[in-house]
Amino acid sequence: MSTTKTLGASRRKTLGYFALSILGACIGLLFLLPLWWTFVNSLRPGGDTFRYLNPLQWETFFTLTPTLDNYAALLNSDLGLATWNSILVSAVTVIFGLVICSMAAFALSAIPFRGHNIVFIVVVVSFLIPFDAIAIPLADLFRDWNLQNTYAGLILPGLGNGMAIFLLRTFFLAIPKDLVEAGRLDGLGWWGIFRRIYLPLSVPSLIGAGLTLFLFQWHSYVWPLLNGTDPQHVLGPIALSNLQGQFNVDYGVMFAGSIVLTLIPLAIIIGFQRYFIQSVTTTGLK
Structure with a gap:
C-alpha cells in the first residue's frame, strides 16, 4: 500500500x-x-x-x-553611426561605471565611517527617483559646462548608478568578515583588500551590475534627446525615432532598425546569462 x-x-x-x-x-x-x-x-x-x-x-x-530591402535602407540612414555611438557610450559607461560603483559599494559595506547609513539612503533614493524627472535641469547644467553634444556629456550621468551600487553592496555584505581581518593581518590596506579579496569573489555580481549599467545607457532616450542633438553624437534610440517621416512612416524600415537595436543587447544578455542569474541568486546570501 x-x-x-x-x-x-x-x-x-x-x-x-x-x-x-x-x-x-x-x-x-x-x-x-x-x-x-x-x-x-x-x-x-x-x-x-x-x-x-x-x-x-x-x-x-x-x-x-x-x-532584406528594409535592412539595406538602414545603410543609407544615420542608424549605423548612431549604433556605433551607442556601443561606445555603453561600453565606456560599463568600464568606468563598474570602477566607481564597485568602490562606492565597497566603502559602504566594508569600511566603517560616520554617516555611512545616510550615504546609503541617498544612494537608494537616487534610483527610486526617475531619471527623466531631473533630466531637464541636468541638461541645463551640462549646457553651462559646455558638455552638450559631447561623448563625456552622454556618458557621465550613467556612471554613478544607484541600482548597481545597491546590488554590489548587497553582495559585498555576504563576504565573510574573517577574510577582511585576515587581509588586515597580512598587511593589506583597504585598497589591497578590495582588489585582492572582494573583486575576485564578486565576478558574477560585477557582471550583473555591468549589465544594469549597459541596459541603462542602451535604452536611454530622454537624455540623448536633450544632450545629443548633434548628428555626430546621436544615439541609437534617437536615430530610430528619426527614421519616421513627417507625414508617413515606413514601418518596414522602423521594424528593421528595432531588430538591429534589440539583437545587440539580447546577444550580450544571452552570453552572460549564467553569470547574471548567479549574481541574482547569490546576492544577499551569507
Whole structure:
C-alpha cells in the first residue's frame, strides 16, 4: 500500500512538473510573439505591415516572400553611426561605471565611517527617483559646462548608478568578515583588500551590475534627446525615432532598425546569462 501511494505521489509530482513546463513554454511564446511579429514585418515592405484585416491569420506572423530591402535602407540612414555611438557610450559607461560603483559599494559595506547609513539612503533614493524627472535641469547644467553634444556629456550621468551600487553592496555584505581581518593581518590596506579579496569573489555580481549599467545607457532616450542633438553624437534610440517621416512612416524600415537595436543587447544578455542569474541568486546570501 505504501509503495502504491509513493508511486502515485511521484506520478502526480511528475505530471505537475510537466504541466508547469508547458505553462512556462506558453508564457515564453507569448513574450516572444511581439518580437517575432516585428522581425517578420522587417522582412516585408512597409505597406504590407497592416494589410491583413484578421490579426490571427498565419500571414500575419509568416511571410513567403522575405526581403532584406528594409535592412539595406538602414545603410543609407544615420542608424549605423548612431549604433556605433551607442556601443561606445555603453561600453565606456560599463568600464568606468563598474570602477566607481564597485568602490562606492565597497566603502559602504566594508569600511566603517560616520554617516555611512545616510550615504546609503541617498544612494537608494537616487534610483527610486526617475531619471527623466531631473533630466531637464541636468541638461541645463551640462549646457553651462559646455558638455552638450559631447561623448563625456552622454556618458557621465550613467556612471554613478544607484541600482548597481545597491546590488554590489548587497553582495559585498555576504563576504565573510574573517577574510577582511585576515587581509588586515597580512598587511593589506583597504585598497589591497578590495582588489585582492572582494573583486575576485564578486565576478558574477560585477557582471550583473555591468549589465544594469549597459541596459541603462542602451535604452536611454530622454537624455540623448536633450544632450545629443548633434548628428555626430546621436544615439541609437534617437536615430530610430528619426527614421519616421513627417507625414508617413515606413514601418518596414522602423521594424528593421528595432531588430538591429534589440539583437545587440539580447546577444550580450544571452552570453552572460549564467553569470547574471548567479549574481541574482547569490546576492544577499551569507
